[in-house]
Amino acid sequence: MRDAILVLNAGSSTIKLALYAVPQQGDAKLLCKGLLDAHSAAPHLIIHDTSGAVLFDHRPDQAGHHELIAALLDWTDEFLQGGRLIATGHRIVHGGRRFVSPVRIDADVLQALDALTPLAPLHQPRGLAPIRAIGALRPQLAQVACFDTAFHSDLAPPVSRFAIPRRFEAEGLRRYGFHGLSYQFIAGQLARQSPPLTGKRSVVAHLGNGASLCAMRNGRSIDTTMGLTALDGLVMGTRCGNLDPGVVLTLQRLHRFGPDEVERLLYYESGLLGVSEISADVRTLLASDDPRAKEAIDLFVYRAGAGVAAMAHAMAGLDVLVFTAGIGENSAEIRARIVAELGWLGVRIDDQANAAGRRRISTEASAVTVLVLKTDEEAVIVEGCRKLFG
Numbered sequence: 564m565r566d567a568i569l570v571l572n573a574g575s576s577t578i579k580l581a582l583y584a585v586p587q588q589g590d591a592k593l594l595c596k597g598l599l600d601a602h603s604a605a606p607h608l609i610i611h612d613t614s615g616a617v618l619f620d621h622r623p624d625q626a627g628h629h630e631l632i633a634a635l636l637d638w639t640d641e642f643l644q645g646g647r648l649i650a651t652g653h654r655i656v657h658g659g660r661r662f663v664s665p666v667r668i669d670a671d672v673l674q675a676l677d678a679l680t681p682l683a684p685l686h687q688p689r690g691l692a693p694i695r696a697i698g699a700l701r702p703q704l705a706q707v708a709c710f711d712t713a714f715h716s717d718l719a720p721p722v723s724r725f726a727i728p729r730r731f732e733a734e735g736l737r738r739y740g741f742h743g744l745s746y747q748f749i750a751g752q753l754a755r756q757s758p759p760l761t762g763k764r765s766v767v768a769h770l771g772n773g774a775s776l777c778a779m780r781n782g783r784s785i786d787t788t789m790g791l792t793a794l795d796g797l798v799m800g801t802r803c804g805n806l807d808p809g810v811v812l813t814l815q816r817l818h819r820f821g822p823d824e825v826e827r828l829l830y831y832e833s834g835l836l837g838v839s840e841i842s843a844d845v846r847t848l849l850a851s852d853d854p855r856a857k858e859a860i861d862l863f864v865y866r867a868g869a870g871v872a873a874m875a876h877a878m879a880g881l882d883v884l885v886f887t888a889g890i891g892e893n894s895a896e897i898r899a900r901i902v903a904e905l906g907w908l909g910v911r912i913d914d915q916a917n918a919a920g921r922r923r924i925s926t927e928a929s930a931v932t933v934l935v936l937k938t939d940e941e942a943v944i945v946e947g948c949r950k951l952f953g
């Protein structure tokens with residue numbers, strides 16, 4: 564009989580899932596991966612094995628989130644053939660000041676996480692929804708939350724501080740940082756694959772639909788581009804990234820925007836989508852000959868380059884640059900353009916190695932080692948669960 568842990572990684576629209584066998588000793592073993600999409604016009608749950616072969620393709624005519632989660636749990640029981648699902652692990656975007664390591668979820672924890680929703684309105688409800696559904700369907704099943712903010716929990720002033728009246732800091736208004744599960748995975752990869760690089764001054768560029776940078780040394784976060792919320796920093800698919808706060812005041816005054824309208828504008832209608840008026844997807848924009856698509860990409864690249872330079876400042880230099888996540892792992896063109904912005908820092912890449920998406924894409928002469936590493940947030944979550952259960 565084998566024990567297993569089911570990991571749910573809720574993004575802003577879909578939920579990635581992964582099922583792991585967890586032996587008493589040794590590494591967790593990935594059994595299958597999948598995607599649960601309850602919000603598109605055609606809700607579906609699809610699961611495939613490690614070679615990509617489809618194991619389960621469930622497309623009910625009408626199904627909400629709860630029904631798809633129920634179908635997932637039933638399928639998991641059947642798949643494990645008498646094995647035992649010992650826990651579910653969840654990616655939770657905001658842990659606030661209280662949650663800085665994985666935690667077993669109970670009613671008190673759930674309430675505290677719910678209270679952080681205003682700080683991550685796009686993600687927090689999506690992360691908590693499967694926890695509630697599983698709690699209702701399998702109240703005895705252990706559930707664990709792992710936090711995107713946790714990797715940055717050591718950040719201290721001046722890095723963590725906003726220049727607003729001090730009293731608000733006591734209320735939790737400070738810079739937290741996000742994408743921590745991804746950064747933790749990359750830190751682990753560097754330590755495992757290239758121990759000499761872990762002590763170097765590294766910037767990790769997590770460039771996906773959400774995008775941020777982390778200045779990292781010895782597996783710890785030194786600075787990062789996101790702040791109190793996941794809006795700050797780089798230009799993203801639909802999020803604005805850093806913005807003069809006066810823009811918000813002006814929108815409120817000129818257009819009589821209330822908080823909900825500002826929230827919708829900055830989280831869902833801005834970024835690549837807002838500037839291009841075409842798409843939030845880099846693939847679509849790169850394939851387009853519309854000048855607005857080019858302008859959106861130009862802004863994304865410019866701000867990413869500026870962000871890397873700011874992260875390098877936090878470490879007084881730059882030795883390693885790592886690209887990861889959907890855009891960072893897959894788009895040679897975006898990597899090349901960001902690196903071109905950083906030519907003045909002595910960063911050089913080999914065009915062939917970059918086009919082939921090799922692990923190391925910098926030239927021998929480059930002052931900075933440039934790597935492309937695949938991230939795996941689910942692997943970090945399963946390890947978080949295992950630590951909690953000893």
Ligand code: AMP
Nearest residue numbers: 771772773844845846888889890893894
């Ligand atoms: P993630 O949030 O990490 O899953 O990344 C999703 C984003 O990665 C998509 O919205 C695309 O913009 C981008 N992406 C994925 N594959 C490619 C590719 N081959 N070229 C450019 N961008 C890509």
